[in-house]
Amino acid sequence: MTYREIRSKAAGRLRDAGIENEQAESEFLLEYACSADLNFYLLHQNDEMPQEQERIFQNLLKQRCDRIPLQHLTGEQEFMGLPFFVNENVLIPRQDTELLVEEALGYLKNKSDKENELCAFEQEQKIRVLDLCTGSGCIAVSLKKHCPEIVVTGSDLSEEALRVAERNAERNDADVMFVCSDLFSDLDGNPDGRFHLIVSNPPYIPTDVIPTLMPEVRDHEPELALDGRADGLFFYQKIIEEADRFLFSGGCLMFEIGYDQGTAVSELMREAGYTKIEVVPDLQGLDRVVKGRRLEYV
Numbered sequence: 001m002t003y004r005e006i007r008s009k010a011a012g013r014l015r016d017a018g019i020e021n022e023q024a025e026s027e028f029l030l031e032y033a034c035s036a037d038l039n040f041y042l043l044h045q046n047d048e049m050p051q052e053q054e055r056i057f058q059n060l061l062k063q064r065c066d067r068i069p070l071q072h073l074t075g076e077q078e079f080m081g082l083p084f085f086v087n088e089n090v091l092i093p094r095q096d097t098e099l100l101v102e103e104a105l106g107y108l109k110n111k112s113d114k115e116n117e118l119c120a121f122e123q124e125q126k127i128r129v130l131d132l133c134t135g136s137g138c139i140a141v142s143l144k145k146h147c148p149e150i151v152v153t154g155s156d157l158s159e160e161a162l163r164v165a166e167r168n169a170e171r172n173d174a175d176v177m178f179v180c181s182d183l184f185s186d187l188d189g190n191p192d193g194r195f196h197l198i199v200s201n202p203p204y205i206p207t208d209v210i211p212t213l214m215p216e217v218r219d220h221e222p223e224l225a226l227d228g229r230a231d232g233l234f235f236y237q238k239i240i241e242e243a244d245r246f247l248f249s250g251g252c253l254m255f256e257i258g259y260d261q262g263t264a265v266s267e268l269m270r271e272a273g274y275t276k277i278e279v280v281p282d283l284q285g286l287d288r289v290v291k292g293r294r295l296e297y298v
């Protein structure tokens with residue numbers, strides 16, 4: 001069969017398997033299987049596809065029709081312009097999460113602004129950032145790459161996730177320290193170990209919503225990275241309760257949230273005494289980030 005015939009059949013199979021953008025996906029899988037680009041396909045679409053290539057392609061196609069995420073087949077996802085290795089032990093980096101990184105970078109790069117002067121940022125002190133529930137390390141690594149002068153720690157409960165995060169730091173040549181910790185439990189709580197900024201994209205899907213997610217997410221991404229318990233707010237509550245001890249006075253706590261969690265998470269931060277609380281919408285206009293400052297003690 002020719003490349004064109006194989007691709008057109010593949011698009012049909014993907015569609016039957018419930019995959020929406022079957023044209024783009026069949027094209028991508030074909031190019032991936034042949035280590036080729038669109039130009040190659042356009043030039044050769046009426047040529048016979050070599051058997052060995054077809055075997056590789058059909059194998060990938062079958063897995064994709066079983067709703068294995070594309071990123072698990074290629075082992076990769078781009079995030080903030082950087083390549084990240086992924087497997088079934090980590091959440092695949094989402095474009096939505098780039099907003100959290102952008103907000104964090106805005107805060108870090110704005111050190112000269114008045115508000116940040118209140119943050120006990122001493123001139124010679126390095127800015128310290130913690131990424132809780134780091135998963136693939138995409139947030140921690142991209143913060144370090146885009147803001148090399150900061151000191152970044154990433155933590156996660158999962159040893160398997162940390163192995164992926166370490167691999168990603170190495171791959172992107174980013175000096176990030178990773179710690180295995182159940183939220184703050186194994187982090188150094190002494191005053192010198194405090195952070196100027198804590199960011200987190202914790203698990204936030206309510207348990208009973210998980211069965212309704214796409215099969216790629218529900219069956220192939222780690223439940224540990226998704227399940228935010230009954231109301232989806234469990235980890236926000238825990239982190240907000242404890243973060244105070246790990247932030248410098250005036251430091252910032254910043255979360256990714258689900259589209260309907262802006263009010264609840266803001267309220268939790270308000271109750272815990274945070275100030276300057278803001279909910280930031282993403283490009284689709286959906287609430288995506290909540291941030292607030294730890295009160296300064298005078």
Ligand code: GLN
Nearest residue numbers: 201202203204205225226
């Ligand atoms: N945004 C992810 C999803 O929609 C969930 C991320 C999370 O729970 N932190 O699947």
